[in-house]
Amino acid sequence: MAEYDIRGKTAIVTGASSGIGRATAKALAAAGVRVAGGARRVDRLETEVALELDVTEPASCSRFVDEAVEQLGGLDILFNNAGLALGRYPFDESNEEDEAAVFATNVNGLVRMTRLCLPHIRAGGHILNMGSVAGRQAYEKGATYVASKFAVRGFTYALREDLLGRPVRITTVDGGLVETEFSIVRFKGDTEQAASVYKGIDPLTPDDIADCVVWAVTRPWHVNVDEIVVKARNQASGGRIFRDT
Numbered sequence: 001m002a003e004y005d006i007r008g009k010t011a012i013v014t015g016a017s018s019g020i021g022r023a024t025a026k027a028l029a030a031a032g033v034r035v036a037g038g039a040r041r042v043d044r045l046e047t048e049v050a051l052e053l054d055v056t057e058p059a060s061c062s063r064f065v066d067e068a069v070e071q072l073g074g075l076d077i078l079f080n081n082a083g084l085a086l087g088r089y090p091f092d093e094s095n096e097e098d099e100a101a102v103f104a105t106n107v108n109g110l111v112r113m114t115r116l117c118l119p120h121i122r123a124g125g126h127i128l129n130m131g132s133v134a135g136r137q138a139y140e141k142g143a144t145y146v147a148s149k150f151a152v153r154g155f156t157y158a159l160r161e162d163l164l165g166r167p168v169r170i171t172t173v174d175g176g177l178v179e180t181e182f183s184i185v186r187f188k189g190d191t192e193q194a195a196s197v198y199k200g201i202d203p204l205t206p207d208d209i210a211d212c213v214v215w216a217v218t219r220p221w222h223v224n225v226d227e228i229v230v231k232a233r234n235q236a237s238g239g240r241i242f243r244d245t
């Protein structure tokens with residue numbers, strides 16, 4: 001079966017300044033895709049088109065999409081990757097700020113970017129949403145993040161219903177523990193606590209997720225990879241982890 005040829009296609013990758021987004025932008029570029037990356041830390045972007053983007057701000061998203069589409073000359077692939085968790089505590093210790101930031105980024109930001117990109121995505125296109133195993137199995141002390149990733153999965157299913165018949169493919173990638181800056185952000189700069197998350201487990205790497213994305217977009221055109229669930233070998237869920245220490 002012939003692979004789908006993505007050489008010469010164009011892509012938007014949100015959250016391309018770090019971790020999974022950065023690795024995926026690189027992998028797509030290596031496969032011949034012209035990539036526009038967005039993030040708040042624009043100085044860290046290494047994509048062909050590099051533009052400031054805050055997915056929580058409607059005006060920033062509109063400006064980003066308009067400029068990215070213009071510079072790329074059209075759009076084929078959208079990888080909605082920007083996201084974060086804040087804090088690791090039982091829900092009765094939660095607060096307004098953390099909840100608002102997580103939902104505004106992981107849910108509203110992803111929905112908004114999808115809505116703004118959709119009119120530009122050409123026939124033969126592909127939308128990929130970065131979910132998480134947290135969006136499939138709840139774990140303790142992560143209620144807001146878990147809820148946000150369940151929402152990503154629900155939105156992706158609904159989008160598939162609404163776009164049925166349109167020549168665009170849709171995939172969620174539900175990742176397990178991937179060693180990135182995710183935990184540094186979650187623990188608000190506490191690098192020691194962040195490092196302990198990955199201790200003794202042989203976590204996934206951002207390149208493992210990039211592989212999944214490139215695999216999904218290169219399947220033959222009649223194949224829609226709905227969901228990819230990929231965990232570190234040493235984890236059963238987001239919360240149940242075997243540590244070899």
Ligand code: NAP
Pocket residue numbers: 014015016017018019020021038039040041042053054055056081082083084085105130131132133174175176177178179180181182183185
């Ligand atoms: P990361 O290294 O912290 O990268 C997060 C990326 O999201 C950064 O590029 C960051 O860029 C961007 N971002 C955050 N808020 C943003 C905003 N308001 N506007 C635009 N960009 C924003 O973490 P990562 O692990 O690669 O996370 C990427 C995605 O994978 C997230 O959706 C996360 O939930 C998901 N995920 C991670 C894991 C894991 O274990 N690491 C597992 C499953 C799923 P700026 O800060 O420069 O804006």
